[in-house]
Amino acid sequence: MRLSSKTMYALRALFDITFHSHGKATKIDAIAARENVPPRFLEQIFQDLKAAQIVGSKRGPNGGYFLLRSPETITIGQVVRAMEGGVEHNCCFGSDAEVREKCKVSAKCVTASVWRDISVQLNAIMDAVTLSELALRGETLRLTRDSDAGLTYTI
Amino acid sequence: MRLSSKTMYALRALFDITFHSHGKATKIDAIAARENVPPRFLEQIFQDLKAAQIVGSKRGPNGGYFLLRSPETITIGQVVRAMEGGVEHNCCFGSDAEVREKCKVSAKCVTASVWRDISVQLNAIMDAVTLSELALRGETLRLTRDSDAGLTYTI
DNA sequence: GCTAATCTTGACTGGAAAGGTCAAGAATAG
DNA sequence: CTATTCTTGACCTTTCCAGTCAAGATTAGC
Structure with a gap:
């Protein structure tokens, strides 16, 4: 009984959106870079999350994915x-x-x-x-908040 | 996140032993017949249960598998x-x-x-x-107790 | 309206794990 | 001795996981 990588990646990606981008659409490549997830795979994952009505998307420049509901309800x-x-x-x-x-x-x-x-x-x-609980834990662990590429978690 | 067949079979087999045979060694074929599990596969499963110190075994005529501890502790x-x-x-x-x-x-x-x-x-x-809880549920569901071959659960 | 950025859709793949099957051997009761 | 039952370990088939890829649709900004 184990959680698949897909699920772990999904949780990390959603945490990332909650933690780093406040309401703004976030592109896959940025999330993939921060969370160290294969970008192509992440696309597939976000399709599932979108089908489940958890995230919404916006195409084109400055597009990306965003939460459809507030983090407290996910x-x-x-x-x-x-x-x-x-x-x-x-x-x-x-x-x-x-x-x-x-x-x-x-x-x-x-x-x-x-x-x-x-x-x-x-x-x-x-x-x-909930996702906001995840974000709270992120604060507690004193993660660095960073919108640019690169690993955010290395102290 | 799903339980593998192996685990479900194992639980059913252990329930079967607890419910049908009181302390006596029970042979694989009898359990397989009652629980509708592939006998060859069940052999493999019991090896794992034995390695985990949950059941013991006895070879030869009137041999079989039995619980190593009391059902309340498993x-x-x-x-x-x-x-x-x-x-x-x-x-x-x-x-x-x-x-x-x-x-x-x-x-x-x-x-x-x-x-x-x-x-x-x-x-x-x-x-x-625990296993004894399982057995208790078996009683509640009013299963027929039957040591011979065949499906025990068809009212 | 062009162009670049970004998501969308769906096909594809290699390897591992699930879900079994089988055969030959070892122990034991009677 | 013999029939019964577990023991060991090799083998096989199918499915799913994890990941890649290409071509297309949509949109922002110039």
């Missing part, structure tokens, strides 16, 4: 679910109909019942942390 | 960590040294700090559920 859980399709397992329920069908134990599956409870709790935990 | 978290190597992500910390090294933001990585907190909480949730 949770880690929303991001994780957007990138990974939620917390799932392959027994009795989940998004895949074929998997559900295949599980003979259906509604009476004990492990599924337990895991359902656990995933509800996990989502609650992840929804308790 | 948690879902222990099983998940045994099968999946813990809750991890690929930034700044984790089991892979190279990944840690690669992450330039190191100790000041905000997302890592947040995810560390979340994984601690997740482990706590999973450690709050």
